[in-house]
Structure formats: C-alpha cells, structure tokens
Amino acid sequence: MLVSSATLRQRLLEGRKLLGDGAIGTELIALNVSPDEILLQNCVAPDRVRFLHQRYLHAGVDLITTNTFGLRQDGYWHKAVEAGVSHALQCAQLTERPVGVMLSLISSLVPLEIDFIGELIERHKSDIAIILLETNTDITQAVRAVSKLRSLWNGLIAVTSHFDVRLRMLDGTSVEEAVTILNANDVDILGANCGDALDLFPEIASLMRQRTRKWLLFQPGTGIKRQDRTPESVAPQDFVRVGIQLYENGADIVGGCCGIGPRHIELLYQTYFYSKGGR
Template sequence: MTLILDGGMGRELHRLGAPFRQPEWSALALIEAPEFVSHAHERFAEAGAQVLTTNSYAVVPFHIGDEYFAESGQELADLAGDCARQVADRHGLKVAGSLPPAMGSYQPELFDADAAREILSILIKGLGPYVDIWLAETLSCLEEARIAGDLLAEDQRPLWLSFTLDDEGPAQLRSGESIVAAATLARELDVDALLFNCSAPEVMDLAVRQAREALGGAAVQIGVYANGFDQYEPELPANEGLSDMREDLGPQRYLAFARQWVASGASIIGGCCGVGPEHISALSAGLDLVPDGSSREAGYERVQA
C-alpha cells in the first residue's frame, strides 16, 4: 500500500503565475501573494495527494537574506503552515512540515551546524502548530539529518528524513556518504521514514533497494519523490537561474518509475521540482493506495504540461 505525497511547489507556483524570482524562489509567493500557495496546495489535494508539504523550503537566509529571515522567518513559517493546514483540513489530509537544507540545496560543503540549528529552530517553532509530520528534506549529508533529529528528539510526531542523491555516480548522497550510512542513521534516530528526493528518477531504484537491505527488519518506511530537471547544472549556481525541465517525464512515465520503486520496497511516493498535479493524479490512479487514498482521477481536470 502506498502513501501519495504532493509534488514540487516552486515550479507549480511558477506555472500558476505567482510572484516568482531568484533568490526568493517559492518564498516570494508566501511573502507577496499567499493565495497562490493555497491554490497550489488545493491543486495537489484535488489530484490525489494524501500529504501536503508546507511551502517553507525557501524560508531560509540563503533565499530571503539574513536580515529578513531574522525579522520574519518565524512569521513566514507560521503562514506556510497555516496555508497547508487549511487546505489539508478541507480534504482530510496530513501536513508535512518542510525543514529544508539551511545552507542551500546540493551544497554539503557549506553546512554549518550551529547556524543550521538556529535556522531550523525558528522554522520548527513557526510550523509546529500546523504539522502532522516533520519532513527534513533535500539533505545532502548526514550531519544535516542529525541536527534535525536532535532538535525534534522530544517531539512525538513522526520524523521523515529525505536525502538528495548524486545524479551521476553510484547510489550515494551528494556528500559522497553511502545509502547504508543514511539507513544506519535513520535507525539510530528512530525515524518513521527514510526518503530520497530532488534527484533524477533513474538513480532512485538502487537507493531504495540498498536502503531496504540496510534497514533489515526495522520499522522504517522508504519513500521517493524525484525531480524533473533535465540535468543538474553545477555551473549554474543556486539562486542564479532556473534549470530546464525534462520533456520525457510525463505522468505515465513517472508512474512507471514509481511502480518500480514500490516493487523495490518504497511505500511513500510523490514528486519534487517539476512534478506537478498531473503526475500526482497518475500516481493516485495507478498505485494501490493506503486507506482513504482512493483514486480521484475522475474528478480532476488534467493540467497541460
């Protein structure tokens, strides 16, 4: 049985015509026009997502600047939580509180534990009243995950850890650390789920299989939500443009990948950057869902890619 997550918020906001630019990314809509955030959540809910993720990924100094984060970071996190909660409650869904990489995506070499602890503490305080699940996502190294685990050690809600993978090499984190090491840490922190996200669909299956073997009989679910980037462009630094999206990753092809991940041991499936409501609709219609996750394809007006 599969739990369906939502898709990529940033690209969906861009497609909807929300205020959108670098470096603020998806945080700009939250700041200037939060009704677009609610609209995006609504579209994913109508597509069949069973978990909505808060639009807090870019609510970090890396995107909105140190001064603005210090002044308004908790307030924006609170607003992100409220937007997701209101839509989730209308549809009977869960809310996952996004705890992003504090120093920016794909850059484990920039990680600063003290700074990350302070940033994530502010996000946790703002999101706390609204979430059912904590989702520390797009983690590039184990140290990022450990900080999230430490901060939430006394919180009784489920903690999910989601790592981004090297798109080019063997199955490993972007730091070069192994899937086995990530699974070992997941067991140590007693998390509810170990996921892999914001990487190419092609690299996910091996990671799932390695994680399943490393976890053994541990009661840790495995999940995947891949991105739709054409390819990672290291020469295009974060906050300096938009990567092109693939043209060969329509809903049915993404569903085919998802079926393989499920066959290999994944039980939580969604999408990251560029994976929209039309993909989530295909997942909802094409996978065997957990209870209360019946297909909603018939009532969903497909979105043109």
C-alpha cells in the first residue's frame, strides 16, 4: 500500500519513528554487477531490482528508495530512472502495510534535468512520499536543487550529506553550517548518509538535533576500503547498535547506505521496534 507524501508528513508530525531501507548499489555489486551498470539493471534485470526492494519490504521497512542515484549515461539514463521509479512503486503498492517511496536524485543533476524530473514528478506526484537529494558534498548544489524542485513539488524534500572524519562535507561545510543553511531553505528533512565510518553518525545526529527541529534522516554507510573502493564489512549487530543510538539522538528515520543490506535492516527492525512493542 503506497503512502503519499501528505500521509507520511502526518506520521512524522505524530512523532512516529520510521525505518528506511539499505543500499541498492552495493547489493547489486555483490551480485557481480559493475558499478557503472547499477542503473542499467532497471532496464536489463528488473526482477533483480524488484527482488532487492522485496527483501527490504520483508525486513519491515516503512520506506524504500528508488534505484535512481547515478550519473547520466548516454542513451539510457531517462529510461533507467523512469523504470527505477516504477519498480519501487509497484513493489510498495503490492505490500499490505503502508510503505512510502523515496525518489533518490543527485543534486548536481537536478538543474540539468529539471524538465525530465518535472515530467516524472507530474506522473507520480500522488505516489512519491519523499524526494531525496542524497550524498551531497557541495551545499550550494544542494540548495540550488531544492529551489528547483520546490517550484515543482510541494511534498517532502530530504537532503542528506556525506560528512568525512572531520565532520565536514567535501566543500568544507561543517555539520553545524549545513544545518544552518538548510534550515533557512525550504527543506523538510535533513540528515547524513554514506560517510567515512559508521560510528561517526550518532555524533552527527546529536549535532543536528541540537540545531534544528526539522525531521532527521540518517543512512549510515560502512566506510570504504581505499584500495578497491568497496565497502567495509560490518556485522549487523554493529549496525543495530549505531541505528539505536541514532534514534536515541533524535533521528526520525534510520536506514542504511553502502554496505548495509537487508540483514542489517531486518535486525534493526527486530531489535528496536520489537523492543517497543512494535509499531
């Protein structure tokens, strides 16, 4: 059952803690998909993409993310993005409980593809719950993308950024500065994803919660091995420990990024939500 943006907003206003999904890209890479062909899977291997969405839904998530985060590739980017949205919406629609879909986009592409994105939003505006601008490394690009999207979409917009071990974005913006800037713009949900280390996220959550009353979304990654650019391995129990800390430090939505898969998400659901008597 699809949850609209308005319904999801109401759930957040009621103080509901929500569970997001984990990575799509690194899960596909684990199935021997080339990193350059992750988006292409929406077109050439749709069953594989839908299977991953279904695994996260089985794990108990409230939100699934479209497999649409990727740079433009000549000839198929538009088709792959449209297919990625359709796969996620179809999987959520077939689920008995309420599930929202997050449309994942790269901020730098939004101004370049605003006509296509506008058409996409118009076709699916009653079905998409959140437009997610994720893995931001340049705060100016994020703000510009939000401005472009807000002219087309009055639903929930989330901006999550990549912070390094210094708790700064690639452009040098600190966590505190990012919150101040985004607070002044028409953003509904702030947060962080990816990152250089899992254990950095509870501190980021605490810093953000001290400075904003907006909803917070965190999707920690496991960190990257510098030699081959693959994610570090992390035990599901370690992810759960961090996930619970994030909720305790003010997060409204917790999911995972690179290296975090269905097993991690399912254990967080079982540990955190079961301990509170379910939803």
